[in-house]
Amino acid sequence: MTETASADAAPDALAGVLRDAPFVRLVARDDGDSLAAAALLARALRARSTPFQARVAADPDPTPSEEDVSVTVGADAGPHAVAGEGRPASTTAFAVARELGADPDPVLALAGVVAAGSVPGTDGSGDALAAAERTGRVERRPGVAVPTADLADGLSASTLLRLPYSGEPESARAALAELSLPSDLDADAHRRLASLVAVDAATAPDASRRAATAVERALRPYATDGDDAPFATVGGYADVLDALSRAAPGTGIALALADEPSDGLRTAALDAWRTHGLAAHRALAGATTGRYDGATVVRTDASAATLPTVARLARDYLSPEPIALALSAEAGALAAAATEPVGLGEALRTVAADFGGTGWGTPTRGAARFDGDATEVAAAVRGAL
Known part of the structure; x- marks a missing residue:
C-alpha cells in the first residue's frame, strides 16, 4: 500500500485531477462518512458525464492505472485520497464537488458528518449546513434522530443509541406508551421523547459515564424537508448509511447515489439497517x-x-x-x-x-x-x- 498525503487540505487539487479524468474509480472505507463522501464525488462526476465506478471495501487499497484515476475515501492510501482524518471525509468531498462545478447535496454531506461522529456545522461542515438551511432542506428541532416514522422501530434498531429496550421493538413500544404521545408529534412531545431517551441511556444498569454524553449525538436532530429527503432526520440518514456500508454496501451505494430514492430502495435500505441494528444490540446484550x-x-x-x-x-x-x-x-x-x-x-x-x-x-x-x-x-x- 502506498501512503500519500491526504487531499483533505486541498480540495482544489483533487478537483483538478478529476476534472480531466477519463474514468474514475472510487473505493470507500466501510463506514457511513466514507460512503457519503464517495457518493458526493460520484454525483459530481455524473453531472460532468465522467464515467466512474464506486465500491466499498473494509481496507481500501486502490490499484493505480495509467488509463484512469483511483481515489480512496476514508483511507490515506494511493495517489489520490480523501482520508477523513481530522475532519469528516464528507466535508472534503462536498468542497471537491463544488470545485468541479456541481451543486452537491448538503443533506447527504451532513449525514456523512453525523456518521463520522461529528456535529453539523463543525469540523468543516459549515458550508454544507448553510446550504441546507438556506434552501430549507433541514431545520433543527427537539426530539431524537431516527430514520423511521415508527418511533419504536427507530429507537430499538438505532445504532446512535443504546437503551434498555434497544434490540427489542415491543419493549420500546411499551416504554413509549407510558408517554402517551400524540400521533402527530408537536415540539412538547418531541421534548418529552428526548428526555425519556436521554435518561434511559444514562441510567441503564450497565451504562458507563460516557453514555450520558454519547446519547447527545442523537438528540435535537436536524429534521429534513422535501420529497427527495430519504429519511426524516439527518441523523437517521447517517445511521442507515453506516449500517449499509457494512451490511449491504451495494444498497448503500445505490441509496447514496440516488437523487430521489424510490420507495423500493428506501424500503430495502431500512430493512438492511433494521436487521443490522437489531443484531448488533442483541449481540451486545x-x-x-x-x-x-x-x-x-x-x-x-x-x-x-x-x-x-x-x-x-x-x-x-x-x-x-x-x-x-x-x-x-x-x-x-x-x-x-x-x-x-x-x-x-x-x-x-x-x-x-x-x-x-x-x-x-x-x-x-x-x-x-x-x-x-x-x-x-x-x-x-x-x-x-
Missing part, C-alpha cells in the same frame, strides 16, 4: 464482558459485519475504558473502537498477521480476521496497544 487495564473486551457470537457496530456501541455506552474490543470466536473476527487516536488499525494489522489473518482500520477503529485462539488474539491486541 448477550455478550460476555471483561474489563482490563485500558480496554473492555466483549465476547459475542456476532457476525464479522456486525462486530464494528458492537465495538462502537460498547465504547460509547458500556466500556469504562477508552478502548472496546468486540470478539467473535465463531466468526474468527474482532473489531475495536477507541475514544482517541491510538493507532488501532496498524495494531490490528500487525496482530492479525501474527495469527495468520488480516487486519485494517484507522487510528480510532479497526477490524481483523484471524486464525487462532480468540483469547490469545484479544490479549495480543491489548498488548499491542
Whole structure:
C-alpha cells in the first residue's frame, strides 16, 4: 500500500485531477462518512458525464492505472485520497464537488458528518449546513434522530443509541406508551421523547459515564424537508448509511447515489439497517464482558459485519475504558473502537498477521480476521496497544 498525503487540505487539487479524468474509480472505507463522501464525488462526476465506478471495501487499497484515476475515501492510501482524518471525509468531498462545478447535496454531506461522529456545522461542515438551511432542506428541532416514522422501530434498531429496550421493538413500544404521545408529534412531545431517551441511556444498569454524553449525538436532530429527503432526520440518514456500508454496501451505494430514492430502495435500505441494528444490540446484550487495564473486551457470537457496530456501541455506552474490543470466536473476527487516536488499525494489522489473518482500520477503529485462539488474539491486541 502506498501512503500519500491526504487531499483533505486541498480540495482544489483533487478537483483538478478529476476534472480531466477519463474514468474514475472510487473505493470507500466501510463506514457511513466514507460512503457519503464517495457518493458526493460520484454525483459530481455524473453531472460532468465522467464515467466512474464506486465500491466499498473494509481496507481500501486502490490499484493505480495509467488509463484512469483511483481515489480512496476514508483511507490515506494511493495517489489520490480523501482520508477523513481530522475532519469528516464528507466535508472534503462536498468542497471537491463544488470545485468541479456541481451543486452537491448538503443533506447527504451532513449525514456523512453525523456518521463520522461529528456535529453539523463543525469540523468543516459549515458550508454544507448553510446550504441546507438556506434552501430549507433541514431545520433543527427537539426530539431524537431516527430514520423511521415508527418511533419504536427507530429507537430499538438505532445504532446512535443504546437503551434498555434497544434490540427489542415491543419493549420500546411499551416504554413509549407510558408517554402517551400524540400521533402527530408537536415540539412538547418531541421534548418529552428526548428526555425519556436521554435518561434511559444514562441510567441503564450497565451504562458507563460516557453514555450520558454519547446519547447527545442523537438528540435535537436536524429534521429534513422535501420529497427527495430519504429519511426524516439527518441523523437517521447517517445511521442507515453506516449500517449499509457494512451490511449491504451495494444498497448503500445505490441509496447514496440516488437523487430521489424510490420507495423500493428506501424500503430495502431500512430493512438492511433494521436487521443490522437489531443484531448488533442483541449481540451486545448477550455478550460476555471483561474489563482490563485500558480496554473492555466483549465476547459475542456476532457476525464479522456486525462486530464494528458492537465495538462502537460498547465504547460509547458500556466500556469504562477508552478502548472496546468486540470478539467473535465463531466468526474468527474482532473489531475495536477507541475514544482517541491510538493507532488501532496498524495494531490490528500487525496482530492479525501474527495469527495468520488480516487486519485494517484507522487510528480510532479497526477490524481483523484471524486464525487462532480468540483469547490469545484479544490479549495480543491489548498488548499491542
